[in-house]
Amino acid sequence: MDVVKVINSINEQTKNGISEVYLVACGGSLVDMYPSKYFLESEAQKIVTGMYTANEFVHALPKRLNKDSLVIVCSHGGNTPESVEASKTAKEHGAHTIGLTHNKEAALLQYSNHAFLYEWGEDSDVKNNPMAIILSLCVEVLKVVEGYEHYEAFQNGMGKVNGIISEGKKQVGPRTKAFADKYGSEELFYILSSGASYGHAYGFAICSLMEMQWLNAASIHSGEYFHGPFEVTDKETPFILMMNEGRTRALDERALKFLNQYAGKVEVVDAKELGIGTIAEEVVEFFNPILFYSILCEYREALATVRNHPLETRRYMGKVAY
Structure with missing residues (x-):
């Protein structure tokens, strides 16, 4: 899956551009999202960012969630019940969902508008690991929605x-x-x-x-x-x-x-x-x-x-x- 194509496709389907990015996962997968939260909160002027452990996202859903929201959900095995439910909830509320997993048969994929099957293991290039992919997705969101002057330096x-x-x-x-x-x-x-x-x-x-x-x-x-x-x-x-x-x-x-x-x-x-x-x-x-x-x-x-x-x-x- 191509980061640039996915974010451009999602943004084109929104009414006013992607307005929020919600980063949702559990445990180590949630940890992988923190750099992206930090990046968007540091660099974005308009985009709202939220980072949630999946079960809290389900039980305390942000009221801002709407059809211009992007919800990125990560689960290594792809079957973490809380994460699957979070993606399902986001989709039911009309948000755009991106799922990341290492498992091509993951339940998470059923509720993902777009999916990234990432590499894992000692021999993988880190740019194909979840932390880097999620960060790249958020950098692309900023570039498309607001512009990002350090985009080339990031790449x-x-x-x-x-x-x-x-x-x-x-x-x-x-x-x-x-x-x-x-x-x-x-x-x-x-x-x-x-x-x-x-x-x-x-x-x-x-x-x-x-x-x-x-x-x-x-x-x-x-x-x-x-x-x-x-x-x-x-x-x-x-x-x-x-x-x-x-x-x-x-x-x-x-x-x-x-x-x-x-x-x-x-x-x-x-x-x-x-x-x-x-x-x-x-x-x-x-x-x-x-x-x-x-x-x-x-x-x-x-x-x-x-x-x-x-x-x-x-x-x-x-x-x-x-």
């Missing part, structure tokens, strides 16, 4: 990011093993970041650590760290800080300065150090989370190996009624 960045990630993985290889050896027996982690990457701080906490490793974890926005959370900082509690390149880097640097003074266990993953700066400064901040996702996957794999806890192990998900 150039999308062409570069996979190579940056490949080199970044090589760079952090020894570091991830050292991290896992050092922190393999810890039971609690705090994850910090800002800007477009805050969603992945949340995602790494709830998916990689809580779901996949049964560890206690919480995300903290770098800007909010000094408004309560920093009181738990001590020499014994581990912090992981994802440092962005772009407008919100100052927030991450401020957090790092404090952590270096008062914390004893700090792991820094710096997008600048990993080479993200080869992407134009006008758009680089939107690519930080795409890089961080792939790099933090290396960290969680190393941690799972040291802890002898395979990432696929579950005790509740898909095993009991909920």
